[in-house]
Amino acid sequence: MDYEAFFKSRLQALQEEGNYRIFAELERRAGRFPNARQYLGDETRDVTVWCSNDYLGMGQNQAVLGAMTEALRSCGAGAGGTRNISGTNHYHVLLERELADLHHKEAALLFTSGYVSNFASLGTLAKMLPGCVVLSDELNHASMIEGIRHSRAEKCIFKHNDVEDLDRQLAAIDKDRPKLVAFESVYSMDGDIAPIAEICDVADKHGAMTYLDEVHAVGMYGPRGGGIAEREGLMDRLTVIEGTLAKAYGVIGGYIAASAALCDFVRSFASGFIFTTALPPAVAAGARVAVKHLKTSDQEREQQRRAVAEVRRRLDKVGIPHKPNPSHIIPVMVGDPVKCKVLSDILLDDYGIYVQPINYPTVPRGTERLRITPGPLHNGDDIDRLIKALSDLWSQCALSRAVA
Numbered sequence: 344m345d346y347e348a349f350f351k352s353r354l355q356a357l358q359e360e361g362n363y364r365i366f367a368e369l370e371r372r373a374g375r376f377p378n379a380r381q382y383l384g385d386e387t388r389d390v391t392v393w394c395s396n397d398y399l400g401m402g403q404n405q406a407v408l409g410a411m412t413e414a415l416r417s418c419g420a421g422a423g424g425t426r427n428i429s430g431t432n433h434y435h436v437l438l439e440r441e442l443a444d445l446h447h448k449e450a451a452l453l454f455t456s457g458y459v460s461n462f463a464s465l466g467t468l469a470k471m472l473p474g475c476v477v478l479s480d481e482l483n484h485a486s487m488i489e490g491i492r493h494s495r496a497e498k499c500i501f502k503h504n505d506v507e508d509l510d511r512q513l514a515a516i517d518k519d520r521p522k523l524v525a526f527e528s529v530y531s532m533d534g535d536i537a538p539i540a541e542i543c544d545v546a547d548k549h550g551a552m553t554y555l556d557e558v559h560a561v562g563m564y565g566p567r568g569g570g571i572a573e574r575e576g577l578m579d580r581l582t583v584i585e586g587t588l589a590k591a592y593g594v595i596g597g598y599i600a601a602s603a604a605l606c607d608f609v610r611s612f613a614s615g616f617i618f619t620t621a622l623p624p625a626v627a628a629g630a631r632v633a634v635k636h637l638k639t640s641d642q643e644r645e646q647q648r649r650a651v652a653e654v655r656r657r658l659d660k661v662g663i664p665h666k667p668n669p670s671h672i673i674p675v676m677v678g679d680p681v682k683c684k685v686l687s688d689i690l691l692d693d694y695g696i697y698v699q700p701i702n703y704p705t706v707p708r709g710t711e712r713l714r715i716t717p718g719p720l721h722n723g724d725d726i727d728r729l730i731k732a733l734s735d736l737w738s739q740c741a742l743s744r745a746v747a
Contacts, residue, residue, distance in 0.1 A: 361680030362702045367691060373403040377720055379697070390695045391725055393715050398563060398671060399643040400720045401593030406636060407629045411594075414628035422621035434627035439598070441634045445561075445569050446584045446600040452610055453598050453627070455619050457558045457587030458486040460597030463615025464585065465490035465525060465554060468605075471612055472496075472521040478512055478551070480504065480526040480537070487525055487556060503530075506541040513549035522551035528571035529559040532706050532714065534672030539572055543580040552582040562591025563644060563671060568637040588626075592633040596622050646719030647671060653726055654717045661734040662744030666712075673715040674701075675733070677742070683711040686736055694732040 357363040368382040369390070377392045377400075401407055414434055423429040435453055442451035454460035461484065469477045469491055476497045479487065491498055499516075501509040509524065516522060524546045526537050539555065546553045557570035565573030568591065572578045583605065588596040599606065610616055622630075637643065651671050658665050658675070666674040677683040680702045687700040698713045706712065717726075737744060 361684055362704075364702075367697060367699075369697065371402070373408065376400060376403050377718060377725070381691075381697070388695065390691065390697045391721075391728070393696060393698045393717070393721070393729060394713075395716060395718065396559075396590040397593045398591045398716060398718060399593070399637070399647055400718055401562070401591065401633045401637070401643070404593065404633065404636065407593060407633050410632040411625045411629035414625040418624040420625075421623050424620055425618060426621045427617055429621070432621065432624045432627065434624040434631065435621060438627045438631040438634070441631050442586070442598050442600055445567060445634060445638065446573070446586075447569075447578050448584065448600040449603040450606040451598050451600040452606040452616070453596060453622060454616060455596060455622055457585070457589060457597035459615050459619065460585055460587075460599055461486035461556060462490040462493065463613040464583065464599050464609050465523075466493040466615070467609050467613040468552075468554070468583075469494035469496035469523060471608070472523070475521040475523060476516050478509060478522065478524045482530055482533075483525060483527060484531070484556060484558075487527075491525065504535065504537055506538055506545055509542065510545045510548070513545060513551060516549070518550065522546075522549060523554055524551050525554040525556075527556040527559070529557075529563075529670050529672070531559050531672065532701065532712075533666055533674060534668035534670040536571055536669055539575060539577050540580075543577060547580075553580070554583045554585065555581045556585045558585070558587040558590060558597075559670070559672070561586040562633075562637045563647075566641075567639075568634070568644075588630040588633070591637065592630055594626055594630040594633060596626060596630060643719050647717065650717035650719060650721050650726070654715065654721075654729070657726060657730040658733070661730060661737075663730075663733050663737060664744065665715075671716065673717065675713040675715055677711050677713065678709055680708075680711045682740060682742070683713065686713065686740065689736060690732055694728065696729055696732055 370380040372379055378389055379392050380387050381390045439451040439453055465487055469475050477491050478499045478501055479491055480503055481500050482503045499512045501512055528537055560570035562568040564571050572581055583599050583601045585599050588594045664676045683700040687698055690696040690698055701714045702711045
C-alpha cells in the first residue's frame, strides 16, 4: 500500500468538502486578552479572539499567575511522573479537596484533561460494573463516547435531552442490571441545557447511576461556580460530576467529584489515571486559586453575562442568525462548510477577528457555524467591530438574514 498517497488523498477530500482545518498561529498576551498576537511568517499583528473557552479570562488572573509562579519556583516544572510512582504532590491534594467542596462531594480525583477524565472514568465504571448498561445522550462529547466504547459495555443512546425516551429505554432493561446514565449540562455546540432534575427522577426510578459532564458549566453557573447542578440545587442527586479546569478556570486538567469509594475505585482501576504523568504542581496551584476565587467572586460571571446579552441583542438588530439558548455560547449559523471557512478567513485577514469555523465532524453536516463566546473582557469597541464585520460579510456573501 502507498501509505503517503492514502494520507494525502484523505486530506485532499477534506479540503474539497470544506472540512480541512487550518489553525491560526496565535500567542495569548497576558493582561491584554482577548487581544492576541498572530504570527504571519516573520511578521505579527494584533487580533481579537472571540472563540476562546477561557470563558472568564482566569488564564490571566494575577492571583492565579502568582500561585503558579510560586509553585513553579518551589516544586519545579513537572510532577516527576505518575502519582503511583512519584507520589501525590501536596498541591494535588489541596486542589482535590477544593473540588470536592465545590460540588459538596466526599472526594474528587484529578486527571490531566477533561477528555481523559471522561474517557478513564466512564470507561472504568462501565467496564468494571458487572453487566453494566450505559445510557448515553446522543449529543454527548467525543470523550464520553470513546470512554463508553472502550469499556465494551452495552450501550443505549437516548434522544437528546428526551426524558421520555430515556425512561422507555431504562424500563426495557432488567431491573437488577447496573445502569449508568451519562449526559452533559451545557452542550458546547448548541449551548442548550439538559433537564437535570427530570433525568435524575427517571434514573432514580430505575435504580441507575448518573454521570454529569459539567465542563462548560463549572465556574460559570451557580452561586459558587459549581455548575448548572449547583444553580438548580441538584448536586446531591448526581452520582458523579465531571468537570474541567481548562475553561472557566483558565488552566488545564479534568476531574471527577463523587463518593470517596467511587473516586478511590476509579483511582485504583483506571489506566488513564494510573499510567499518566500527573499535572504539574504549578498547574494544580493555579487551578486551586481559580476555583477558590470563583467560589466567592461573581464579578466575572456578571460581566460575561452582560457581554453575551449585548452580543445577542446586536446580532438580532442586524439580522445575523444565531441559535437561541439559555447559555453563554452563541452559535452563529452558516449551514455551509465552505462559506463558514471563508467567513472565518475574511474575519481574521480583513478585520483582525478570530472565530474558528465549526464544521463536520464536530457538528452535523448542514449545521456549520461560527461559535462565539463573549467574555467579561470584551469591551464595547470589540463588540462594535464584531457586529459590523459580520453584518458586512453577510451582505457580501449574500447570506440570508434572520428577521430582526
